[in-house]
Amino acid sequence: MKTAEIKLNIALDENNVPDTINWSSTDGQNEESLPAKAMFLALWDAQYKNSMRIDLWTKDMPYDEMKRFFYETLQTMGDSFLRASGGDPMAEKVIGDLRDYCAHFAEKMEVLEQQG
Known part of the structure; x- marks a missing residue:
């Protein structure tokens, strides 16, 4: 079985507001970290039958x-x-x-x- 990993690196300021968002994937053509200004991540929790979300954006978005x-x-x-x-x-x-x-x-x- 093949596996892939997606990594997120979020730098926060002193108020825990994202300064930078960077991501990388082991399954892409380029594994280096890439910048992003915002992200929505949604996951389905099969046990509780609901979604879990992370919504982040940098303060300069x-x-x-x-x-x-x-x-x-x-x-x-x-x-x-x-x-x-x-x-x-x-x-x-x-x-x-x-x-x-x-x-x-x-x-x-x-x-x-x-x-x-």
């Missing part, structure tokens, strides 16, 4: 980038759910609703204008 990060995360969550559903027609309908909401979010938060 610009608000415009955070809005874009949320938009893209919502979009990719839909993609992931579609893959996980195995073609369930109800999932496809619900993801269509999610895509509509993402478009609404992007319009209200002026995310699409920022794409250039």
